Amino acid sequence: MSFPIANTLTFARIVMIPLVVVLFYLPYEWSNPAAASVFILAAITDSLDGYLARKLGQTSALGAFLDPVADKLMVAVALILLVSHDPPALKFIHFDPHVLITLTAAVIVGREITISALREWMAELGKRGKVAVSSLGKWKTIFQMTGLSMMLFRSDVWFIPAFELGLACLVAAAALTLWSMVVYLRAAWPALSDTPLQ
Template sequence: MAVSFPVANVLTLVRMLMIPLVVVLFYLPYSWSNPAAAIAFILAALTDWLDGYLARRLGQTSRLGAFLDPVADKLMVAVALVLLVSHRSQDLKLIPFNPDLLITLTAAIIIGREITISALREWMAEVGARGKVAVSSVGKLKTIFQMTGLSMMLFRSDVWFVPAYEMGVYCLMAAAALTLWSMVLYLKAAWPDLMRSGAL
């Protein structure tokens, strides 16, 4: 009997396969390469919303999808941050700080938080309290700022008169602030379980 593969999972796999495409486009020696990388990143990010919508709409939620979806998201963000940190930033007239240091610290905060919360969720699942660290509204808002900022920074060029790269940096800074806030909320929710006898 044929086994159907949920279309939502197909989109998630497509999103993962687009990650190396973003990397290749970003480093191509052409004027259009960075905008193309940004567009590929945006399309990949849109599949994140679409696969979740289709999974619920078609009743095709699955354990595999629940595993792959956050993995794809974290890979996208981590790779994009590595690209931006490894590529010397532009001169930012609207930001009175060392942009390379600022972007590196922001990337470290975001990646460090993802590692921390992933470990926390794994531990909470082991004690049967995974629901206490489910994605919150703050986490969703963080994702919006994060994906918007990364897209604008990968684009690297101004869009008409709009300084897209600099605005992207500000969006990423806001995402870093929200990511710390959401981490505090998750840790606060998990703290009673962490403090129980034998947890520490």
């Protein structure tokens, strides 16, 4: 039996993560754009693997497990890279954005930990459907991946201030992240509040 193409794309996305790290730290002018390009390619496979799994009838337990793991690894590693480096020279932001980047990263990572724990708990109660991925979560992902891609690029694209626009997208993603967390917690609260403590 052949390995499903959707799972192959998910594995490829995981393999691209250390490649992004290596490229990001190389001391060449082209290294950051190359890291951003690989990250963008990985983000595209994120959209493709789920679509192909449904289209080709190749959904699997392994794919359902690996897909969110790959997504969270991508985001966490990209945030660590951005927090660990001083931002490039900026044109339109006249303050040091490092604190803002760090706080935004903390919000995004903290939300992912909270929602992952919530989904695991709701699954134990047999009510995981109440915290299924919503359209709000998808918009969050779009802003998040776009922002991270532009910030990893770290330099202007022609006359477009990519890093600053990317930071704006990332802040928007953090706001959507908090909003979606509140939505998920409100949906899960009746089940959580009725559950006796262990």
